[in-house]
Amino acid sequence: MSHEAAIENLSREERTFPPTEAFAAQANLSDPAVYEEADADFEGWWAGHAEKLRWMKPWDTVLEWEAPHAKWFVGGTLNISDNCLDRHIESGAGDKVAYHWEGEPVGETRTITYSQLKDEVCQFANALKAHGVGKGDRVAIYLPMIPELPVAMLACARIGAIHSVVFAGFSSQSLADRIDDADAKMVITSDGANRRGKQIPLKSAVDEAIEKASGDSVETVVVVDRTGLAISMQDGRDVWYHEAIAGQSTECAAEEMDAEDVLYILYTSGTTGKPKGIVHTTGGYLTQTTATQRLTFDLKPDTDVYWCAADIGWVTGHSYIVYAPLANQTTSVMYEGTPDFPDKDRFWDIVERYGVTILYTAPTAIRAFMKWGAEYPESKDLSSLRVLGTVGEPINPEAWMWYREHIGPEDAPIVDTWWQTETGGHMITPLPGITASKPGSAMRAFPGIKAVVVDDLGDPVEPGQGGYLTIQRPWPSMLRTIWGDDQRFKDTYWARFGGDTYFAGDGAKLDEDGAIWVLGRVDDVMNVSGHRMSTTEIESALVDHESVAESAVVGRADDLTGQAISAFVTLVGGYEASDELEAELKVHVGEQIGKIARPAEVYFTPDLPKTRSGKIMRRLLKQIAEGTELGDATTLANPDIVTALQEAAAKRS
Ligand code: ATP
Numbered sequence: 001m002s003h004e005a006a007i008e009n010l011s012r013e014e015r016t017f018p019p020t021e022a023f024a025a026q027a028n029l030s031d032p033a034v035y036e037e038a039d040a041d042f043e044g045w046w047a048g049h050a051e052k053l054r055w056m057k058p059w060d061t062v063l064e065w066e067a068p069h070a071k072w073f074v075g076g077t078l079n080i081s082d083n084c085l086d087r088h089i090e091s092g093a094g095d096k097v098a099y100h101w102e103g104e105p106v107g108e109t110r111t112i113t114y115s116q117l118k119d120e121v122c123q124f125a126n127a128l129k130a131h132g133v134g135k136g137d138r139v140a141i142y143l144p145m146i147p148e149l150p151v152a153m154l155a156c157a158r159i160g161a162i163h164s165v166v167f168a169g170f171s172s173q174s175l176a177d178r179i180d181d182a183d184a185k186m187v188i189t190s191d192g193a194n195r196r197g198k199q200i201p202l203k204s205a206v207d208e209a210i211e212k213a214s215g216d217s218v219e220t221v222v223v224v225d226r227t228g229l230a231i232s233m234q235d236g237r238d239v240w241y242h243e244a245i246a247g248q249s250t251e252c253a254a255e256e257m258d259a260e261d262v263l264y265i266l267y268t269s270g271t272t273g274k275p276k277g278i279v280h281t282t283g284g285y286l287t288q289t290t291a292t293q294r295l296t297f298d299l300k301p302d303t304d305v306y307w308c309a310a311d312i313g314w315v316t317g318h319s320y321i322v323y324a325p326l327a328n329q330t331t332s333v334m335y336e337g338t339p340d341f342p343d344k345d346r347f348w349d350i351v352e353r354y355g356v357t358i359l360y361t362a363p364t365a366i367r368a369f370m371k372w373g374a375e376y377p378e379s380k381d382l383s384s385l386r387v388l389g390t391v392g393e394p395i396n397p398e399a400w401m402w403y404r405e406h407i408g409p410e411d412a413p414i415v416d417t418w419w420q421t422e423t424g425g426h427m428i429t430p431l432p433g434i435t436a437s438k439p440g441s442a443m444r445a446f447p448g449i450k451a452v453v454v455d456d457l458g459d460p461v462e463p464g465q466g467g468y469l470t471i472q473r474p475w476p477s478m479l480r481t482i483w484g485d486d487q488r489f490k491d492t493y494w495a496r497f498g499g500d501t502y503f504a505g506d507g508a509k510l511d512e513d514g515a516i517w518v519l520g521r522v523d524d525v526m527n528v529s530g531h532r533m534s535t536t537e538i539e540s541a542l543v544d545h546e547s548v549a550e551s552a553v554v555g556r557a558d559d560l561t562g563q564a565i566s567a568f569v570t571l572v573g574g575y576e577a578s579d580e581l582e583a584e585l586k587v588h589v590g591e592q593i594g595k596i597a598r599p600a601e602v603y604f605t606p607d608l609p610k611t612r613s614g615k616i617m618r619r620l621l622k623q624i625a626e627g628t629e630l631g632d633a634t635t636l637a638n639p640d641i642v643t644a645l646q647e648a649a650a651k652r653s
């Protein structure tokens, strides 16, 4: 029997995994009263977490809220790099390891202490100033997962410059768009990046991007020597990183920043349309990211070895590889490369060697591990792991159970964290010492967060029903606006339900216990002959079939039924695409969910179109299935797949 069928056969109680007594006994939080307390005084709850930071000047007012604009910790001043570095060194933790950095080439590692990190951050901060970068200036960062990336971010934060990190897998055009949008004065990059044993050029992409950019904002390009790839340096504009920091002092006073000064701009991953430049500020952002890292993962900074296996180019990396872990004095693992280089056991080798205790990754990675087989994790000692996290997409119960059975020790809690670039930090997640978890559910709002699932009219739905996910109270790490486009900010998030209600763009349902199941984008809810069905549900049914590794489902326009279901699947090694298998999969979905859920067609593809952050781009699949023109595809990682699918779809129609 498959895992999912096994779960379905369990009773409601058996399908729920409460914290073990042993875990709860040692947890940072184990009293459920925290939820009510935080609810009764959410400003006081967040202020309590803000007090754990080092402020230069205390705030006067916790929250000023003129919907949709929030100001948190008004009047307070602080510096984030001071909180991430100096504060720990002054308390005697300078020799503590901040990062165990692991390069992709086997055997290449660096151990970086808090003192070493501070010295290099100060040197680079001084170099930034020497190149004319000051408070409020924008700096684009286009770097692979090397130590210079957090150094560059912290150096910007130290002097009050605003960074805009652009994932190093993006094309020169995407980089050009982001440089233009933010009017970046400087670009920080490297000669190249290591990827699956190959060297990918980055500096030449920066040269092209500056060429393509319509503005001429860029004055300086700083280049880290990472791969030794041949590059050209432009006189008067380009400077090597090691030369820029040579001779710079390891002291640099941290700029006093207002709690509401902008820390960074980060563009969303673009699954629903043109990427938006999300603006995050200082005090509230650090308050919520640190509080959530401590409580969601039950972080024990003295003993944990924490690994968030995302890329810093995404918000997950900003919040949970750089800012929260450093401010919480965490020892983290940071890995440069891919999980399958040189072999498919690389992650498990890293977990074993560093004794990782907390692992945070994404459903797309877990599904890849499933596809590769349990022999890889089984070949390593993973017994150090004690908390597992997931983020990025709804996780299908099959993958959740596999994560539990093959990665964590059987009773390690799994925290399914729902949040967005816009929210800055975790919003919906179990607390591992308190909240029971269920495979596929993010469970309940973090204390102090008011998440409400509403119907079309904005009224809360009853348990057992589905609707739109909204947040009905400001939170400290919320986006403040969209860079340069406050109207788009209002229209995108606040217009749908009006007033104080933030519309996340996701659909969700409440189960009979009131637990929240995030179903993905609202656009991903289909209406077939009047029946509302979520794409996630049908995808989970497909993945439940032994031949299917990954699936994506979209509703395409259909004259007869309103919408018809198009399914796209990748197969497990050893299975071949055929008309018989297509028929079998349709029957399988029918048996799992009901005849109405049967896909009208199943496309077999070697891979699904994904953003460079690994998320399935369903909107492109919908356009493919409907044969209409494709929208913005600049963040797509694998364009060839799309072309092949368009041809396959054209043949069918
Ligand atoms: P864009 O907004 O440009 O379309 P995006 O929404 O993919 O891109 P992100 O901010 O990186 O960009 O992703 C946030 C989204 O990811 C959420 O709105 C949700 O759809 C999905 N998501 C994240 N975590 C979870 C989770 N634990 N469960 C379900 N969905 C999740």
Ligand code: MG
Pocket: 268, 272, 420, 505
């Ligand atoms: Mg989004």
